[in-house]
Amino acid sequence: MKKRVGVIGTGLIATGLIRLLSTQEDLCVSGILTRRKIAEMKGYPKEELLTNSAEELIDGADIIVECSGDVLHGSEVIEEAMNASLPVVTMNAELQVTTGSYFAAKGIFTEAEGDQPGCLAKLDEEVRQMGFKPVVYGNIKGFLNQNPTEEDMRYWSQRNGTSLGMTTSFTDGTKVHIEQVLVGNGLGADISDHGILGLKADDSRSGGEQLAETAEKEGRVLSDYILSGSLPPGVFITARHEEEQQDTLRYYKLGEGPYYTLQTNYHLCHLEILKTIRRVIAGGGILLNNSTSPRLSVAAVAKQNLAAGTNIAHGIGSFEFRGEAVRINDEPSHVPIGLLRNAVLKRPMEEGEMVRFSDIDLPDSFALHVWKKILNEQVAHAAK
Incomplete structure (x- = not known):
């Protein structure tokens, strides 16, 4: 029997996920919660499943995916879902760093793979299984303008098919700070004494090594990012390994050490949410949350x-x-x-x-x- 997935939100991520779920043999969309007028949403994927009732959404679901992008609304609905003992998967780092620690103490509440924090959490699992000890959890950002003009943001919003607010938060650094705070809280890392550094770097290896030197000088694991217009929009971890592995790691083209950078060259947003849904259903546990005691x-x-x-x-x-x-x-x-x-x-x-x-x-x-x-x-x- 297919597992029933209730989706909160009808934006870019939610719409892509709904379309994808409709093609799966083991999963199906059971309801779609929106605050828009349903009568005005003709042609929306699975429009017959649209509802304005959180109770209706929750009653028909085995698992909830929250990707509304709204901290206040999302928190209210997640509270109802978790009170009904449903597991919740989010792609809403904004919500995670605001109210997520409360939900982390209530039950199964996890960020999904697909956005940078979830991808870093998955990469962290993999590198630790190979014996690496992370020193830097790194995000790769292509462009930064802390105070962009509305004219520019409207242009890029229309060109990329993203909302004006989403485009602006990507550009002014808000989004990457949110993402790296979630990573820091969830994976036990910190920021530098000088705040998030966002070093300019031509490649993740050199940028990761610079951040690693700062991390070890300050005596902490760092959650940070590098700024590069030429790198793919992925994530990386710069880590140490045992000294006796140094020759082998050099042969594997990871460099001379003592720092080794492992990178994921993509994050595919709604496409990767499926992996976390299946992880939770299979009893695989939480991928990432904001921790119950955020710093x-x-x-x-x-x-x-x-x-x-x-x-x-x-x-x-x-x-x-x-x-x-x-x-x-x-x-x-x-x-x-x-x-x-x-x-x-x-x-x-x-x-x-x-x-x-x-x-x-x-x-x-x-x-x-x-x-x-x-x-x-x-x-x-x-x-x-």
């Missing part, structure tokens, strides 16, 4: 000078804010950028300033309550 978060930082009373529709992918990785204990009053929705600034802010809870009026939400719970637990844990 890292993604703060909202102003991209421009902003006046008191400014209305902020959303932080991620906006032209007012970008996300920056921080240690929670260093910045306990920061506002996670995933919570920055329908908010109002209480005071003027200057470009480069980090938003704190005292600076802003945030509407009440389930996600906000969850974050406060996570923060209180983390502060208490650090005080022990």
Whole structure:
């Protein structure tokens, strides 16, 4: 009997996944949760399965896949699904780094392969099985502009078929900071004392070695990225191995050591979600989550000078804010950028300033309550 997959979201990733699930012999789409008007979605794949009811979605599913891209809405529905004892797979790193640690303590809740964090988690499993000891978990980013213009972002959004917010968060660095915070929390890594470095590098080996030198100088495993316009959009791990393997690893074309870089040259988003769905169904356990005791978060930082009373529709992918990785204990009053929705600034802010809870009026939400719970637990844990 086919396992029934309920999908939250109808965006780029969700739509691709729904089409793919419709061709599988062991899996099927059982429901698709959307907040759009169903009557206006004629021609959508499996339109007969569209619903505006989270309860209906959950009642008909064996497993839930959340890929709405919305932190607040996604958190509310995941809470209902996990209260119904359903396993949840996400491709929503934004949600993971905001409320994911709460869900990690509730049951089976895992990020999927396909986006960079899940691909790094899978690569981590593989390199550790071969005896490597990771020093750097690396993402490969092709372009960075921390304050792009709306005109440019609209052009690239239309050209690539992605939303304006998604395009902007990719460009201004918010997305890669979110991804590497999830990797850091989930795989036990950290950021540098100088924050995420994002070194320019012609290849992952040289970039990985530079990051590894910083990691060992600071005495930590780093979650970071390199910036290269010529490399494929994959992930890499730079690691050490036992000294007696050095000659063999040289023969295997991994270099002279002591650092060895292993790379995955692709991440195929919705296509790879199937692997994680099957992993969970088969009892393979969690691939990656934000851990139950996160040390890292993604703060909202102003991209421009902003006046008191400014209305902020959303932080991620906006032209007012970008996300920056921080240690929670260093910045306990920061506002996670995933919570920055329908908010109002209480005071003027200057470009480069980090938003704190005292600076802003945030509407009440389930996600906000969850974050406060996570923060209180983390502060208490650090005080022990």
